[in-house]
Amino acid sequence: MSGAARLVTLGVVAGAAAWGGLAAGERGFTVSSLQDAAVMQVSMLLGRDVAAMPAPEPTGAVIYWRHPDGLPEWSGTEAVTADGRAFLPVRSSEDISLDPSDKPVAAPAPEEGGERTVLYYRNPMGLPDTSPVPKKDSMGMDYIPVYEGGDGDEGSVTVSPGKRQRTGVRTSEAVLAPLAASLRAPGIVVLDERKISVISLRADAFIETVADVTTGSTIAEGAPLVTIYSPEIASALAQFVTDVRSEGRQREGARQRLENLGVPGEVIDRIAIEGQTTVSIPIMAPRSGVVLERMAVEGMMSEAGETLFRIADVSTVWVIAEVPESALTDIVPGSEVRVSFQGLGEEATPGRIATIYPELDLLTRTAKLRIELPNPDGLLRANMFADVEIMLDQTPVVQVPEGAFIDTRDRQVVILDLGEGRFRPEPVIVGRRGGGMIEIVSGVVAGDVVVSAATFLIDAESNLNAALAALAAPDSAPEAKP
Known part of the structure; x- marks a missing residue:
C-alpha cells in the first residue's frame, strides 16, 4: 500500500x-x-x-x-x-462508563414465580424517545427495556460505585436529636426594679449636712446620708421624751408617730434610753449600692416627698431582649441563653429567660424577654448593648444535614439511599434549621439514609427517568358513548 x-x-x-x-x-x-x-x-x-x-x-x-x-x-x-x-x-x-443502567444489556431472566412485564423501551442515550417494541437507535444501540414495578416509573435511579465516587456522592443518616437551633436578638442592660431605693422625707425639713457621697459613689447599708431638722419631727420627739420621763415607759402611739414621720428606729431607741431629745435627725442608706442621683444640698428646704437620693443595688442586672412575634412559639421561660457584650470581649455569659412580657410593641411587633444576670464585679452597666443568643426548643426532632435538602420552590425533596446503588427522591416537609442541620417534619424517619452531597446530580437523573416514564405511559382510550 x-x-x-x-x-x-x-x-x-x-x-x-x-x-x-x-x-x-x-x-x-x-x-x-x-x-x-x-x-x-x-x-x-x-x-x-x-x-x-x-x-x-x-x-x-x-x-x-x-x-x-x-x-x-x-x-x-x-x-x-x-x-x-x-x-x-x-x-x-x-474508566469510561460505569453506570450499568446506561448499557444495552439483555433483558434479565424472569424472576421465580412469574415474568416481569415490559412497559416500553427507552432511548439508550436518554432522549425523550420510547418504543412499545424492541428497536435500535440511529447508531445501532439497543433500546433499554423498562419493566412494570421497576425503578423507571418511580423516578429512582441506580448509580454504580465508580460513578458515585467520581461525582462525590456522600450519604448521612437521619437522626432523632435536639436541634441545635438558636435565635439572635438585640438586648439592653437595665437595673433590677426590685433593688432601687428612693430616699425622701415624710415631713418638711431643712437639710443641715450631707455626707460625702456623689452620683456614682458606692455606699453601704446603714451609712448616714443627711441630717435634717424638721419642726414637725421635733414636736413629736418632745412629746415622746415627755412620756418616757413621766411614765417611765414608751407609749405605743408616740413611738408610732415618730416611725410614721421617718425617724429611724435606732434613733428612737437611743432617745428612749437617754431620755433626751435631739434636734438633728440622721437619715441612713436603706440598702447597699451605687448612688444613681443626688439632689440633696446643705441648707436647702426639702418638702415632704421630694427626692434626695436614688440608690440601686447592681449586684444583679436585667437584660431586656426583643424577639419577633413569629419566634414566640419556640421560646418558653427557662430557655437557655448566651449573652455577650461588645465592651467586655467575646466571652458569652450563660443565663435563662426569667420572664416573657405579656405585651407586644405595636410598631415593631416584637416581644420583650427578661434575663437576670449576676453582676458581682459591677462591669455590667445600665443601657449597655447586648447580643442575646436564645437556644430554642430542645425537643428531639428528626434532622438531616442542610446539604441533603433540595428546594426548588415547586418541590422540596431529599434523596433517599435505598441501598445497592439505588436512590429515590422523597418529598418532605421541613421545619427549623440550626447547626448545619434541618428538621424534617414528615417524609423521612430516623435511621433513613439520605444523600448529603451531589444531590442535584442524582435528582436531575431521577427527574429524567420520571419524565420518560410519563411520556411512555399509554393514554387512556376515551370511553365509547352509548
Missing part, C-alpha cells in the same frame, strides 16, 4: 473511532481495551508487528474493582467471585 493510501485509510479509521466512541461506552469497553484495538489496527495498516508496539499501562488510582469475566458486577473494595477469583482493579485512566 502506498503512503498516500495509508494516510487516507488512517483518516477513515480516525473518523470511525470518533463515531464508535459513543458506542464503545455503551458496550462496556474501557480505555485500555480501545487503545489495544487501535494499536492493532494501526499496526496492521502500517505493516508493523503488533508485538513491537506495547499497550500503555493503566494509570491513576484504583477507583473500583470489576468482575473478571466482564459481567455487570462492581465493588468499591477488593472482592472475589463465587468461584474464588479476584475482581480486577480499574484505574481512573480506564
Whole structure:
C-alpha cells in the first residue's frame, strides 16, 4: 500500500473511532481495551508487528474493582467471585462508563414465580424517545427495556460505585436529636426594679449636712446620708421624751408617730434610753449600692416627698431582649441563653429567660424577654448593648444535614439511599434549621439514609427517568358513548 493510501485509510479509521466512541461506552469497553484495538489496527495498516508496539499501562488510582469475566458486577473494595477469583482493579485512566443502567444489556431472566412485564423501551442515550417494541437507535444501540414495578416509573435511579465516587456522592443518616437551633436578638442592660431605693422625707425639713457621697459613689447599708431638722419631727420627739420621763415607759402611739414621720428606729431607741431629745435627725442608706442621683444640698428646704437620693443595688442586672412575634412559639421561660457584650470581649455569659412580657410593641411587633444576670464585679452597666443568643426548643426532632435538602420552590425533596446503588427522591416537609442541620417534619424517619452531597446530580437523573416514564405511559382510550 502506498503512503498516500495509508494516510487516507488512517483518516477513515480516525473518523470511525470518533463515531464508535459513543458506542464503545455503551458496550462496556474501557480505555485500555480501545487503545489495544487501535494499536492493532494501526499496526496492521502500517505493516508493523503488533508485538513491537506495547499497550500503555493503566494509570491513576484504583477507583473500583470489576468482575473478571466482564459481567455487570462492581465493588468499591477488593472482592472475589463465587468461584474464588479476584475482581480486577480499574484505574481512573480506564474508566469510561460505569453506570450499568446506561448499557444495552439483555433483558434479565424472569424472576421465580412469574415474568416481569415490559412497559416500553427507552432511548439508550436518554432522549425523550420510547418504543412499545424492541428497536435500535440511529447508531445501532439497543433500546433499554423498562419493566412494570421497576425503578423507571418511580423516578429512582441506580448509580454504580465508580460513578458515585467520581461525582462525590456522600450519604448521612437521619437522626432523632435536639436541634441545635438558636435565635439572635438585640438586648439592653437595665437595673433590677426590685433593688432601687428612693430616699425622701415624710415631713418638711431643712437639710443641715450631707455626707460625702456623689452620683456614682458606692455606699453601704446603714451609712448616714443627711441630717435634717424638721419642726414637725421635733414636736413629736418632745412629746415622746415627755412620756418616757413621766411614765417611765414608751407609749405605743408616740413611738408610732415618730416611725410614721421617718425617724429611724435606732434613733428612737437611743432617745428612749437617754431620755433626751435631739434636734438633728440622721437619715441612713436603706440598702447597699451605687448612688444613681443626688439632689440633696446643705441648707436647702426639702418638702415632704421630694427626692434626695436614688440608690440601686447592681449586684444583679436585667437584660431586656426583643424577639419577633413569629419566634414566640419556640421560646418558653427557662430557655437557655448566651449573652455577650461588645465592651467586655467575646466571652458569652450563660443565663435563662426569667420572664416573657405579656405585651407586644405595636410598631415593631416584637416581644420583650427578661434575663437576670449576676453582676458581682459591677462591669455590667445600665443601657449597655447586648447580643442575646436564645437556644430554642430542645425537643428531639428528626434532622438531616442542610446539604441533603433540595428546594426548588415547586418541590422540596431529599434523596433517599435505598441501598445497592439505588436512590429515590422523597418529598418532605421541613421545619427549623440550626447547626448545619434541618428538621424534617414528615417524609423521612430516623435511621433513613439520605444523600448529603451531589444531590442535584442524582435528582436531575431521577427527574429524567420520571419524565420518560410519563411520556411512555399509554393514554387512556376515551370511553365509547352509548
